[in-house]
Amino acid sequence: MAGVASTLAKKRALAAGFGTNANAVKYLNQDFHSLRAQSQSQGALFCDHTFAAAPESLGFKDLGRNSPKTRGVTWKRPTELVSSPEFIIGGATRTDICQGGLGDCWLLAAIASLTLNEDVMARVVPSDQDFGDQYAGIFHFQFWQYGEWVDVVIDDRLPVKDGELLFVHSAEGREFWSALLEKAYAKVCGCYEALSGGSTTEGFEDFTGGIAENFDLKNAPPNMFQIVKKALEAGSLLGCSIDITSASDSEAVTRQKLVKGHAYSLTGAVEVGYRGRQEKLIRVRNPWGQVEWTGAWSDGSSEWNSVEGECPNANAEDGEFWMSFTEFMRHYSRIEICTLTPDTILDDSIKHWSVGKFDGTWRKGSTAGGCRNNPYTFWTNPQFVIKLNEEDDDPEDGEEGCSVVLGLIQKNRRKMRKSGEDMHTIGFAIYELPEQFHGQTQVHLDKNFFLSHAQKARSETFINLREVSTRFKLPPGEYLVVPSTYEAHLNGDFCIRVFSEKQSQTIPCDDPVEAELEDEEVADEDVDAGFRGLFTKLAGDDMEISYVELRTILNKIVSKRTDIKTDGFCCETCRVMVNLLDESGNGKLGLGEFATLWKKVQKYLTIYKQNDGDNSGTMSTPEMRVALKSAGFTLNNAIYQMLVCRYAEPDMTMDFDNFVACLMRLEMMFRIFKKLDTEDSGTVQVTLDQWLNIAMV
Numbered sequence: 001m002a003g004v005a006s007t008l009a010k011k012r013a014l015a016a017g018f019g020t021n022a023n024a025v026k027y028l029n030q031d032f033h034s035l036r037a038q039s040q041s042q043g044a045l046f047c048d049h050t051f052a053a054a055p056e057s058l059g060f061k062d063l064g065r066n067s068p069k070t071r072g073v074t075w076k077r078p079t080e081l082v083s084s085p086e087f088i089i090g091g092a093t094r095t096d097i098c099q100g101g102l103g104d105c106w107l108l109a110a111i112a113s114l115t116l117n118e119d120v121m122a123r124v125v126p127s128d129q130d131f132g133d134q135y136a137g138i139f140h141f142q143f144w145q146y147g148e149w150v151d152v153v154i155d156d157r158l159p160v161k162d163g164e165l166l167f168v169h170s171a172e173g174r175e176f177w178s179a180l181l182e183k184a185y186a187k188v189c190g191c192y193e194a195l196s197g198g199s200t201t202e203g204f205e206d207f208t209g210g211i212a213e214n215f216d217l218k219n220a221p222p223n224m225f226q227i228v229k230k231a232l233e234a235g236s237l238l239g240c241s242i243d244i245t246s247a248s249d250s251e252a253v254t255r256q257k258l259v260k261g262h263a264y265s266l267t268g269a270v271e272v273g274y275r276g277r278q279e280k281l282i283r284v285r286n287p288w289g290q291v292e293w294t295g296a297w298s299d300g301s302s303e304w305n306s307v308e309g310e311c312p313n314a315n316a317e318d319g320e321f322w323m324s325f326t327e328f329m330r331h332y333s334r335i336e337i338c339t340l341t342p343d344t345i346l347d348d349s350i351k352h353w354s355v356g357k358f359d360g361t362w363r364k365g366s367t368a369g370g371c372r373n374n375p376y377t378f379w380t381n382p383q384f385v386i387k388l389n390e391e392d393d394d395p396e397d398g399e400e401g402c403s404v405v406l407g408l409i410q411k412n413r414r415k416m417r418k419s420g421e422d423m424h425t426i427g428f429a430i431y432e433l434p435e436q437f438h439g440q441t442q443v444h445l446d447k448n449f450f451l452s453h454a455q456k457a458r459s460e461t462f463i464n465l466r467e468v469s470t471r472f473k474l475p476p477g478e479y480l481v482v483p484s485t486y487e488a489h490l491n492g493d494f495c496i497r498v499f500s501e502k503q504s505q506t507i508p509c510d511d512p513v514e515a516e517l518e519d520e521e522v523a524d525e526d527v528d529a530g531f532r533g534l535f536t537k538l539a540g541d542d543m544e545i546s547y548v549e550l551r552t553i554l555n556k557i558v559s560k561r562t563d564i565k566t567d568g569f570c571c572e573t574c575r576v577m578v579n580l581l582d583e584s585g586n587g588k589l590g591l592g593e594f595a596t597l598w599k600k601v602q603k604y605l606t607i608y609k610q611n612d613g614d615n616s617g618t619m620s621t622p623e624m625r626v627a628l629k630s631a632g633f634t635l636n637n638a639i640y641q642m643l644v645c646r647y648a649e650p651d652m653t654m655d656f657d658n659f660v661a662c663l664m665r666l667e668m669m670f671r672i673f674k675k676l677d678t679e680d681s682g683t684v685q686v687t688l689d690q691w692l693n694i695a696m697v
Contacts, residue, residue, distance in 0.1 A: 438478050
């Protein structure tokens with residue numbers, strides 16, 4: 001119940017504007033400014049007990065307690081390492097980022113890209129901190145985490161071995177912003193070791209809130225130049241690299257001065273008139289500086305003399321150079337594009353993409369249906385509708401349609417490495433939505449739809465990365481997106497994001513929460529003589545049936561049946577049954593009330609048998625969702641997840657007594673709500689006293 005309240009509180013906070021970069025969520029409820037002021041007033045340097053200077057903050061295996069790599073590690077503040085530490089000297093540059101004893105080069109490449117964009121850098125690394133007059137041993141950084149910005153506080157105690165920083169450090173030695181940034185990111189991920197291995201695109205996204213794509217240039221789309229050009233116009237971050245084939249290739253310089261295994265940035269794309277034809281050129285930046293391409297279109301090369309019209313010539317020896325797109329495609333192996341969100345881009349001249357984002361969960365037995373290889377559970381996955389209304393403005397690739405980048409991120413998996421978990425294998429499928437479902441959001445398409453309709457598109461592959469993202473060009477229309485893990489029944493949290501060149505709309509597609517409650521009340525006078533005689537025999541001297549007596553009666557009946565499985569009705573279920581029908585409030589059932597209950601149990605038994613597809617005597621949890629509809633209850637994913645958690649067996653089956661308990665509880669809650677909602681508005685307002693009376697039923 002506390003988890004439900006926490007989820008609701010978080011949704012309200014997001015609706016109120018928390019989680020934007022301008023109003024970041026305080027990670028672990030730590031407020032940088034108040035903690036700094038508190039340390040200053042106490043005359044003590046801040047110590048962060050939520051990410052202690054201790055072995056568990058280093059790692060759990062290779063960097064675990066007593067491992068060879070961590071023996072002799074101590075934690076020191078910059079003031080203990082050098083005489084005059086600085087946070088940033090002369091602006092952040094690539095030389096501030098030298099890799100240490102951790103396999104997080106993917107993160108360092110992303111940090112290096114930060115230094116190329118001052119606006120993005122200022123968002124991640126707040127400028128209100130240094131080693132000057134306000135120094136109190138505390139620093140903070142801001143990261144995008146699955147849809148919201150978080151402000152992460154750390155102390156400046158850094159792991160040191162043999163007098164040197166164990167992990168990231170600056171070449172200069174006195175500059176500490178990169179080491180502190182790495183520590184803050186390690187805190188968010190659980191420990192330093194959790195940062196080992198990853199993709200630069202992951203860092204791109206956590207530093208910008210954008211969506212990243214990775215293009216293998218051996219299999220690049222035919223309109224790759226146009227994609228790059230439009231991405232630059234949209235203010236995206238772009239990187240490129242040349243794959244290495246062996247360790248000796250790393251940082252090796254080719255004959256024409258290109259560096260293998262090295263992260264470059266793409267900064268420009270133009271077409272120029274050249275000897276009577278159009279030549280596509282691309283501008284590349286080597287963060288090292290000095291080492292530049294020496295082939296055609298390089299600085300000062302003869303090709304520039306034959307350019308017709310406007311000429312973007314560059315001659316400075318600054319690490320930035322032009323080359324033809326044809327040669328670029330021949331020499332380079334991959335391009336990474338991070339499309340930024342509109343709130344990241346401050347330049348009004350840049351074309352903003354439309355962004356939609358939603359959170360979701362996969363839960364074993366309820367909403368974790370697996371991929372299409374699982375036809376009888378696939379439909380239980382969360383579903384989303386994308387509405388694409390307008391085609392792109394300038395389809396220079398000759399292909400008309402709506403450009404869309406769809407990304408599926410699984411949340412918090414790095415943090416779970418400590419407990420032996422890792423990334424799930426994830427992906428998504430896209431279906432063209434039939435016209436009869438257009439404009440509808442309160443419908444969760446069932447098994448029959450997916451068995452009879454082919455997918456229109458899908459993610460390139462199911463893969464065990466944090467994010468799967470794919471670019472599509474689709475005709476205007478409405479589409480259903482189904483994100484899933486590859487295997488069924490795996491728990492996980494995710495967010496799905498849709499970036500589109502033109503305005504689009506993304507909405508969750510889920511069943512409404514409603515119930516068709518029949519008036520099944522049986523009056524005393526309508527009870528037939530046979531049932532009246534049975535009741536007299538069962539009820540005893542007081543002519544009423546308590547929950548204890550009800551339990552004895554029901555268990556005697558179900559124990560004789562071989563077609564249903566049950567371990568018997570428990571006291572709690574029988575209390576709920578009595579509470580639902582007890583009009584007098586004395587905790588017992590009279591003749592008519594017991595007859596009404598009997599009628600309900602008979603009805604639920606019929607539904608249970610109808611939905612036991614394999615005649616096993618139990619229902620599977622997907623069958624349960626169908627059975628609930630047969631009983632008149634339509635529920636959304638969140639409520640269905642809770643019901644499965646509460647009433648299903650560990651093997652994701654539902655026996656008869658739990659099925660009845662679930663239906664009785666549902667009916668009682670719906671009836672209470674409808675009684676309080678006198679104006680049929682869909683909302684009620686209750687006092688604390690009323691709430692406790694309801695909750696304790």
